[in-house]
Amino acid sequence: MTDGVARKTGRWALLSPRTRKNLSVAGVVLTLILAWELYKLIWSSLGWIRPVRPDDVVMPHVWDMVIELFRPVRRGGNLLILDLLVRSLWTLREAVAGFVVGGLIGFGLGVLFVRSRLAERAFMPYVVASQTVPILAIAPMVVVWGGAIGLPQWMAVAVIAAYLTFFPVAINTLRGLRSPDPNSLELMRSYAADPSAVLWKLQVPSALPYIFTALKVSATAAIVGALIGELPAGFQNGLGRALLTFSQQFAVQSKKLYATVIICAAVGIFFVGMVTLAERKFVPHRETLEPEGEMLARASAGG
Amino acid sequence: MRVVDAKGVGKTFGTGSESVEALRDINLTIDPGEFISLIGPSGCGKSTLLRLVGDLTGPTSGELSINGKPASQARSNRDYGIVFQKATLLDWRTVKKNVELPLEIMDIEDSAAADEMLDLVQLGDFKEHYPWQLSGGMQQRVAIARALTFNPSLLLMDEPFGALDEMTREQMQQEVLRIWDETETTVVFVTHSIPEAVFLSTRIVVMSPRPGQISDVIETGLDHPRDVETRESPEYYRKVTEVREALRRQEGHG
Ligand SMILES: Nc1ncnc2c1ncn2[C@@H]1O[C@H](COP(=O)(O)OP(=O)(O)OP(=O)(O)O)[C@@H](O)[C@H]1O
Numbered sequence: 001m002t003d004g005v006a007r008k009t010g011r012w013a014l015l016s017p018r019t020r021k022n023l024s025v026a027g028v029v030l031t032l033i034l035a036w037e038l039y040k041l042i043w044s045s046l047g048w049i050r051p052v053r054p055d056d057v058v059m060p061h062v063w064d065m066v067i068e069l070f071r072p073v074r075r076g077g078n079l080l081i082l083d084l085l086v087r088s089l090w091t092l093r094e095a096v097a098g099f100v101v102g103g104l105i106g107f108g109l110g111v112l113f114v115r116s117r118l119a120e121r122a123f124m125p126y127v128v129a130s131q132t133v134p135i136l137a138i139a140p141m142v143v144v145w146g147g148a149i150g151l152p153q154w155m156a157v158a159v160i161a162a163y164l165t166f167f168p169v170a171i172n173t174l175r176g177l178r179s180p181d182p183n184s185l186e187l188m189r190s191y192a193a194d195p196s197a198v199l200w201k202l203q204v205p206s207a208l209p210y211i212f213t214a215l216k217v218s219a220t221a222a223i224v225g226a227l228i229g230e231l232p233a234g235f236q237n238g239l240g241r242a243l244l245t246f247s248q249q250f251a252v253q254s255k256k257l258y259a260t261v262i263i264c265a266a267v268g269i270f271f272v273g274m275v276t277l278a279e280r281k282f283v284p285h286r287e288t289l290e291p292e293g294e295m296l297a298r299a300s301a302g303g
Numbered sequence: 304m305r306v307v308d309a310k311g312v313g314k315t316f317g318t319g320s321e322s323v324e325a326l327r328d329i330n331l332t333i334d335p336g337e338f339i340s341l342i343g344p345s346g347c348g349k350s351t352l353l354r355l356v357g358d359l360t361g362p363t364s365g366e367l368s369i370n371g372k373p374a375s376q377a378r379s380n381r382d383y384g385i386v387f388q389k390a391t392l393l394d395w396r397t398v399k400k401n402v403e404l405p406l407e408i409m410d411i412e413d414s415a416a417a418d419e420m421l422d423l424v425q426l427g428d429f430k431e432h433y434p435w436q437l438s439g440g441m442q443q444r445v446a447i448a449r450a451l452t453f454n455p456s457l458l459l460m461d462e463p464f465g466a467l468d469e470m471t472r473e474q475m476q477q478e479v480l481r482i483w484d485e486t487e488t489t490v491v492f493v494t495h496s497i498p499e500a501v502f503l504s505t506r507i508v509v510m511s512p513r514p515g516q517i518s519d520v521i522e523t524g525l526d527h528p529r530d531v532e533t534r535e536s537p538e539y540y541r542k543v544t545e546v547r548e549a550l551r552r553q554e555g556h557g
């Protein structure tokens with residue numbers, strides 16, 4: 001990382017912002033791995049056991065976690081990574097379904113609230129209150145009710161993911177829809193624009209950066225919701241189940257748990273990455289629109 | 304028919320002890336093709352008067368008619384083009400798309416209008432640029448083009464050049480006069496600058512504060528077309544002095 005800072009005035013500044021960002025992310029990951037291994041090395045050579053015992057059960061080597069992915073789950077079974085990838089698809093399905101439904105509900109609420117102060121005053125307290133109830137308390141209820149009305153298990157889990165998704169989207173949509181300059185709204189008024197024209201031509205485009213910020217938060221939240229939702233649902237096929245099983249067997253095969261955690265993180269990163277790609281497509285940023293040359297000139301002038 | 308006809312118009316914001324009387328007893332008529340400047344010290348109600356004319360806010364007393372109709376009717380008929388001090392262009396639209404925005408909203412099919420207007424403000428080469436790629440003065444020209452695409456009969460401008468440097472400002476004044484001449488719109492123009500008001504206007508409405516009132520109306524009577532020569536003529540200086548004195552007189556009162 002210090003390397004990156006030092007180069008900032010030199011070659012670093014010449015890289016495109018995207019490359020710079022990717023390099024920073026890689027730097028962070030490498031730093032974390034390095035910190036993990038260094039801790040292990042120093043603590044075990046000095047015989048320290050606090051705060052965490054640096055043995056191979058509690059803190060396996062990073063490469064051992066990765067190697068574990070390519071071992072069979074059980075004797076004669078599939079490779080762990082294959083098993084986890086199949087589980088990822090199940091969990092992703094729940095998360096994506098919940099994300100889409102929750103996102104739409106959140107957007108709808110944002111639009112409703114910006115249109116009607118009355119609706120905002122009437123429902124906003126409930127929207128906020130909904131998030132004060134811990135998800136762990138909600139999940140079993142949703143599963144029970146979902147079962148009662150004949151919802152497939154995975155859909156019940158999706159409902160939980162939606163529950164975590166809609167809130168940030170609703171709040172940010174509302175903020176974004178309120179973000180246009182008052183003069184812009186007055187211009188719309190002077191064109192005698194009807195409310196839907198104001199919404200789609202001014203407010204929604206202005207809100208897109210806000211909405212995507214929320215969607216990125218929600219993408220992770222939807223995965224968390226799906227993982228947590230799988231537990232009370234007794235859903236056997238997803239990553240949540242694998243996390244539970246392996247954590248119960250932590251003492252004997254901690255590497256499997258860590259490997260699963262890595263896959264969970266990868267799934268989260270993948271999902272957020274997809275949302276980020278969509279953002280690049282739908283939210284034209286100045287940086288990406290600017291001709292490359294000007295950007296370089298500015299970057300080197302600004303230092 | 305009068306473009307603007309205000310009889311005893313007043314505007315008070317808020318109620319009770321918090322209320323502010325922004326305008327009192329405004330009587331003003333504007334004929335088609337006039338170029339009217341509103342000038343006066345800060346807070347004397349220039350913007351408020353402009354906003355009343357444009358139906359962005361309603362009067363609390365008196366009568367106001369625009370092109371022989373209530374202001375709200377004029378607004379639904381799309382009689383107003385408005386330009387603010389900030390260009391307020393939409394960042395995600397190109398220059399051309401920005402200028403086409405009013406047409407889209409009004410469902411007017413006129414593919415040539417935006418191009419014509421951009422040529423009129425001399426930005427024909429920047430149609431596909433984005434607003435943030437333009438200078439402040441260019442952005443303001445886009446805002447003017449946008450206000451004119453649908454041929455409003457009345458152009459309302461609130462300190463449109465307030466944020467520009469002196470050179471750009473004089474250039475823009477020249478352009479606005481040319482546009483006014485070519486389009487035959489009526490213009491109501493708010494400004495803090497005495498020379499600007501004199502150079503541009505057919506009549507200057509001088510206002511005084513607390514509450515906002517019209518203290519003088521001054522005909523400029525300068526010949527058209529106006530150019531650099533105009534700015535150096537004795538008549539021009541005389542008018543500038545006259546407006547300055549009108550403004551100073553009310554300081555004595557206040
Ligand atoms: N929306 C509002 N609510 C309450 N008071 C307002 C509002 N708009 C304007 N006023 C008050 O009305 C008076 C006139 O304001 P206005 O903006 O019309 O002045 P102005 O002549 O345009 O000033 P400036 O030259 O600084 O732009 C001021 O005292 C102001 O505080």
Ligand SMILES: [Mg+2]
Pocket residue numbers: 349350351461
């Ligand atoms: Mg003002």
